[in-house]
Structure formats: structure tokens, C-alpha cells
Amino acid sequence: MTFVQLIDCRTSRFDDMNRLMDRWVEQTKGKRTATHDVIGKDRSDASHFIEIVEFPSYDEAMRNSDLPETGRIFQEMVALCDEPPTFTDLDVVRDEQLNVLAARTFFEAMGRMAPERIGEHLTDDYVDHDPSYPRPVQGVDGMREVYAGWRGAFDFTFRIDDQMAQGDQVCTRWTLVAKHKGDFLGIPPTGQDVSMQGMTWQRFRDGRICENRWLYDRAGLLEQLGVLGE
Numbered sequence: 258m259t260f261v262q263l264i265d266c267r268t269s270r271f272d273d274m275n276r277l278m279d280r281w282v283e284q285t286k287g288k289r290t291a292t293h294d295v296i297g298k299d300r301s302d303a304s305h306f307i308e309i310v311e312f313p314s315y316d317e318a319m320r321n322s323d324l325p326e327t328g329r330i331f332q333e334m335v336a337l338c339d340e341p342p343t344f345t346d347l348d349v350v351r352d353e354q355l356n357v358l359a360a361r362t363f364f365e366a367m368g369r370m371a372p373e374r375i376g377e378h379l380t381d382d383y384v385d386h387d388p389s390y391p392r393p394v395q396g397v398d399g400m401r402e403v404y405a406g407w408r409g410a411f412d413f414t415f416r417i418d419d420q421m422a423q424g425d426q427v428c429t430r431w432t433l434v435a436k437h438k439g440d441f442l443g444i445p446p447t448g449q450d451v452s453m454q455g456m457t458w459q460r461f462r463d464g465r466i467c468e469n470r471w472l473y474d475r476a477g478l479l480e481q482l483g484v485l486g487e
Contacts, residue, residue: 259311259312259313259314259348259349259352260311260312260313260314260315260317260318260346260347260348260349261309261310261311261312261346261347261349262309262310262312262318262344262345262346262347263307263308263309263344263345263347264307264308264310264342264343264344265305265306265307265342265343265344265345266305266306266307266308266334266338266340266342266343267302267304267305267306267338267339267340268304268306268337268338268339269304269339270337271298271306273337274306274334274337277330277333277334277337278294278296278330280330281326281327281330284326284330285321285324285326285327288324288326289321289324289327290312290313290317290318290320290321291310291311291312291318291321292311292312292313293309293310293311294308294309294310294311295308295309296308296309297309304339315346315348318346354422355464356422356425356426356427356459356461356464357420357422357427359378359427359461359464359465359466360420360427360429360459360461360466361417361420361429362378363378363459363466364415364417364429364431365415365417366378367404367413367414367415368408368411368412368413368414368415368435369414372401372402372404372405372408373401375397375400375401375404376397376401378465378466379397379400379465379466379467380462380463380465380466380467381396381397382396382467383395383396383397383400383466383467383468383469384467384468384469385399385400385403385468385469385471386468386469386470386471387403387471388471388472388475389475409439409440410437410438410439410440410441410446411435411436411437411438411439411441411451412435412436412438413433413434413435413436414433414434414435415431415432415433415434416431416432416433416434417429417430417431418430418431418432418454425460425461425462426458426459426460426461427458427459427461428456428457428458428459429456429457429459430454430455430456431454431455431456431457432452432453432454433452433453433454433455433473434450434451434452435450435451435452435453436448436449436450436451437449437451437482441482442479444479444482444484447482447483449481449482449483451478451481451482452481453473453474453475453477453478454473454474454477455471455472455473455474456471456472456473457469457470457471457472458470458472
């Protein structure tokens, strides 16, 4: 279970504390077990800061605390505080990255939903980048046309192999599993079962996708359809 520690402190020397944290990051390289660190400043009190440190588990947090470097840095941090910091230990009971969930919902719907519904997942100013197209596809109508073409050529589903998120961006590594049932790039239907691996970088706004960038093994797909020789 993921574990989070909140460190609540007041200091008028945040720049010094920031440099101290940089030193801790450098000194614990290859040793620390913390996976994510966020420091927030109270908008109503410029001397009030809360640090949020994430660990894979409580035991890993204790390993991190036992590092000699952590102990030394902690003593220096206390000296920079206007009053002793307070700690809150939390076992994470729900961790929902909403853009990751939206990306997963999009890929699970692809191949199943009708083209008319693709706009439910996209912003009005959506832009689609695909290395096989001469220029980006603009807008929901353009993406609807592209999706209808793929859906007419294949019965397909996406399997999500991995996902990573940062800020408003999500990267999904996927495998497409399909049957060739219609014309594709001038190739008549073969009935061939095919698969293709790829990755999609997505940017989100207000819970919807505003930009997609696709990277996939198009040559491998054409080889399975008998167009490219081995």
C-alpha cells in the first residue's frame, strides 16, 4: 500500500530550505526510497509550507528515515523552521489519476463505439498527430473520419500495457488486436488476424483529450497483411 507523509512547517527561510532539500536529493541518490515529493505554500500565509512525500509503503518510508543523510538533513531543516514541524502519516486508501482514467476509458471505447460518439472524449479544438498523415488532423470531425476509416477496415480492440502520467499529460503503451475486414490503404480485406504495438502521448483539458500523438509499428502491420516481404 502506498504511504504518504505530510510535513507541516513554518519558515521565513524557504530559499535556504529549498537548497537543503536539493542537497538531500543529491546525497541520497541510489539510496532513497521516496518516489514523489511536493512542497506547497499557503496562499494566505507565506511562511506556512506543507511537504508531501510519497513512498511505496510504510516500511520503505522507515528505510528512508533511517538513512544517515536523512537524519542530518532533518536536523538542519528543523533549525530553519520558526517552530518544530509536525508530521502526519497516511496510508493511501484511494489514488485516482483522473487523466489516466480518461485515457483508459478512451482506449477501451476505441473499436467498440460508433464514430458519432468519439467527440465525447475530445475537446472541440482537438489536434491529432500521426506520422502517417501529411499534416495534423484538426477537430472532432476530422478525427471522426479517421476513426471511421480504421473501424471500417478492422474489427479491433486496444489492450493497455502500461500508462504514465505527468501534469496534464498521459502516455499509454498499447497493443492493438484486430481482424482485417475491409479496405485498408488499398489492401482488400484478407480476414487476417493481426496485432500492432504502439504508444500514444495525450494532453488533457477539462477531462477531455485536446491532443494526441501516435507512434506505432505500421510496417509490422503491413507485413502481417502480406504487403511487405519478410
